[in-house]
Amino acid sequence: MPSSPSHRTLAADACTVPAPFRAFAVRSDEPCHAFDARAPYARVHVIATDVFDAAARSRLARAGYAKVDIAEPFAVDYAAATWGELATLSALPDLAGAVARALRVTRVLGDDPAACERAVATRVDWLASRGAGFHNDVARHWSRSLFWILAVDVGEVEFVMPHAGVRVALADGDLVVFDQTMAHGLARPADSGLAVAESFVDGDAGRQLFLTGEMLLDDARWAALGTPWLPVEAHEARGALDLMVAEFDDRSGAIQRVRSLAGCMSRGICHVEETSASGPHSDGHPS
Numbered sequence: 001m002p003s004s005p006s007h008r009t010l011a012a013d014a015c016t017v018p019a020p021f022r023a024f025a026v027r028s029d030e031p032c033h034a035f036d037a038r039a040p041y042a043r044v045h046v047i048a049t050d051v052f053d054a055a056a057r058s059r060l061a062r063a064g065y066a067k068v069d070i071a072e073p074f075a076v077d078y079a080a081a082t083w084g085e086l087a088t089l090s091a092l093p094d095l096a097g098a099v100a101r102a103l104r105v106t107r108v109l110g111d112d113p114a115a116c117e118r119a120v121a122t123r124v125d126w127l128a129s130r131g132a133g134f135h136n137d138v139a140r141h142w143s144r145s146l147f148w149i150l151a152v153d154v155g156e157v158e159f160v161m162p163h164a165g166v167r168v169a170l171a172d173g174d175l176v177v178f179d180q181t182m183a184h185g186l187a188r189p190a191d192s193g194l195a196v197a198e199s200f201v202d203g204d205a206g207r208q209l210f211l212t213g214e215m216l217l218d219d220a221r222w223a224a225l226g227t228p229w230l231p232v233e234a235h236e237a238r239g240a241l242d243l244m245v246a247e248f249d250d251r252s253g254a255i256q257r258v259r260s261l262a263g264c265m266s267r268g269i270c271h272v273e274e275t276s277a278s279g280p281h282s283d284g285h286p287s
Helices: 054-065 083-090 095-104 112-123 138-145 219-226 234-237
Strands: 006-011 023-025 043-048 076-080 125-127 132-135 143-151 158-161 165-167 174-178 183-187 208-216 240-242
Touching: 043 165, 054 083, 054 125, 054 143, 054 208, 076 143, 083 095, 095 174, 112 208, 125 158, 138 143, 138 208, 158 174
Parallel strands: 023 240
Antiparallel strands: 006 043, 043 174, 076 125, 125 208, 132 183, 143 174, 143 208, 158 165, 158 183
């Protein structure tokens, strides 16, 4: 029977923000938050799980790598998966349940086991890479989500969020929950927090494989986590830079063309192509 997982909660709120901005926030391209924004979630959760043993991990790795194309350094590729397929491959019929129980440890979705089970059941993908340059994920409902990644085969690699001061040495079986609207990437420990493509050369030692999914949070849950959706004027007053429009240097994560982002929290800017006729404020329900 799996043991209780080891859980680390890392602070991700000591943000390095380029002048003249003083904080980060993320807007949305969905009508339900057309003129709202939220601050990034200020924690990263790392759970050392034993959801699969070496034999199961080997079977998953063999099957997952066969589904993706990551020939070049910094290549990232996804492939759809199902929990039924993964359970068969790993010979672990309750793999989805084990991941849900590990996610529950974070309390991101509260203490309701069913909420974690529903979140895990929503989507699971293979994610393969050869390192990863710094980027963020903000399109569509992702501004209302947190991502999780479960390391299947990672070797010597760190998960890095450069603006939050987070560097996590990953091991097989680690489950990481993070706010993907912040810049993140994969780096070698010897590269001092930089994502260096040349460090991920061809060959098995340069590749990584994960299972990944997302947890969609409603407005009440974001508020409970301390990052409520607020009118853009509140974030404009804080001097917030909108992560929806930020672009990052692959290697360092430095935000590009900062001066061009002036006014990014203005109500005069809207990322929604056709704003809902119901009005500018969120009703707390997914669109």
